[in-house]
Amino acid sequence: MPEANVPAVEGVMYETRSTLTTEGRSDLLPLAVDLDGTLLATDVLHEGLVCALLRHPATLPRLFTALAEGRAAFKRRVTEIVPPLAEALPLRLSFLEWLQGQHAAGRSLHLVTAADQRVADAVAAHLGIFDSATGSDGRRNLRSGEKAAFLRRRFPGGFTYAGDSSVDLEVFAAAQAVVLVNASPRVAAAVLRLGKEVLAEFPRQRPRLADWLAALRIHQWSKNLLLFVPLILAHRLGDAGAILRCVAGLLALGLTASGTYLLNDLADLTADRLHATKRRRALAAGRIPVLLGLGTAAGLILTGLVGAAALGPTIAAGIAAYVAISLAYSSRLKAVPLLDTLVIAGLFTLRLALGVELAEVPYSPWLMSFAGFFFLSLALSKRHCELMEARHSGTTLARRGYQVDDWPLTLGFGAAAAMASLQIMILFVADEAWPSRMYHTAAWLYVTPAALSVWLARIWFLAHRRLLRDDPVVFALRDPWSWAIGAIIAAAILAAL
Secondary structure, three states: OOOOOOOOOOOOOEEOOOOOOEOOEOOOOOEEEOOEOOOEOOOHHHHHHHHHHHHOHHHHHHHHHHHOOOHHHHHHHHHHHOOOOHHHOOEOHHHHHHHHHHHHOOOOEEEEEEEEHHHHHHHHHHHOOOOEEEEEOOOOOOOOHHHHHHHHHHOOOOOEEEEOOHHHHHHHHHOOEEEEEOOOHHHHHHHHHOOOEEEEEEOOOOOOHHHHHHHOOHHHHHHHHHHHHHHHHOOOOOOHHHHHHHHHHHHHHHHHHHHHHHHHHHHOHHHHHOOOOHHHOHHHHOOOOHHHHHHHHHHHHHHHHHHHHHOOHHHHHHHHHHHHHHHHHHHOHHHOOOHHHHHHHHHHHHHHHHHHHHHOOOOOHHHHHHHHHHHHHHHHHHHHHHHHHHHHHOOOEHHHOEOHHHHHHHHHHHHHHHHHHHHHHHHHHHHHHHHHOOOOOHHHHHHHHHHHHHHHHHHHHHHHOOOOOOOHHHHHHHOHHHHHHHHHHHHHHHHHO
């Protein structure tokens, strides 16, 4: 079993010994196993549809045409557009381990699913424990009553069925014994009313709050505090109306950003499942169903845009642009080397522009140009760390469009962007802040670029040594040295006032 498959449901299992026999023999009845929601912690049809929507939208008319031909034809068309990659599908490991034990004991196992035959074949070949695999064939949709009739014909001496949903109730009724996997209490009660012997049960586990918080990237909302920077630099902290507008903008941007994070995870399901750590994400592991994730993403983005519209057309346009750029980044631009980091820097700078509009203060060319170079340097530092890690481990970043030998480019451009941001800050202090008389002792402001240069040097030092594991902004929130340097900068600004 490949390491990339992560358990989506780890439940307590109970098993009772069966005395059922088939045609007088003492061996156990054949076990027919459902795929979607049972052996897999996901639904391959739903995943295919979401992948087609997010990565191959031009194929949607073909899908709608196939739907008119029936569900089986529709499933066949989806698998043609999004071929199954069995080793990247999330398995219910506790159930799989039980199946492997049954297989080792000599029990006959058969994969019988409403998914397309190509999916059934791919999963069966990958696991190597099934005696046969049968799915929908483009004409027959092997579901519910159709599946029950097939199993009666295939196993006239009786069979045991492992399933999960209310759609399986007709199949449970036709079986001599059942295995419940991820079944709801309503389905479990209905099976008990059928009087069937339950050989084993793997309880349902719903998404936890921690799964949702991680999927929504709530910790990334800290980046939206950039909305308050123009307010602070304009010395408008006493303006209650401006503060409330910035808070409302933070909520609107946070909701839309969380929605785009969900869409990004949905678009990257296969890649995340093959990643050493991202495979544990709730969507990749199957703990959050893909359709629920898609619906939640759409709801969050719509709510955020409505909230932004209430703050004015400029704010609505800015947050809509944020969503459009984020989606373009997730679908295409993240695979274009160097352009990906420019997009990230642009999204950070856009936050500052939104802050200017929310606080209703004049735009500062100093601030915007500093932000562009500063955040470009941070984006490049993260990519540089990934390249150094790939160089060290002998892997590639082909999915990102980079080659391992590109690391001198990320290092050179990143260091240059860092120096450019510091130069802009020094020129601002000398040519703008000092002559403006907005500061009582403007000389203290020179501490800011000095302290920031120390922080940037540390970020790049860690990136080059493959120690910058997080987004640099998120890293700074958890790093004591970053907090100390931030305190020095804050103290210098207060002393300048």
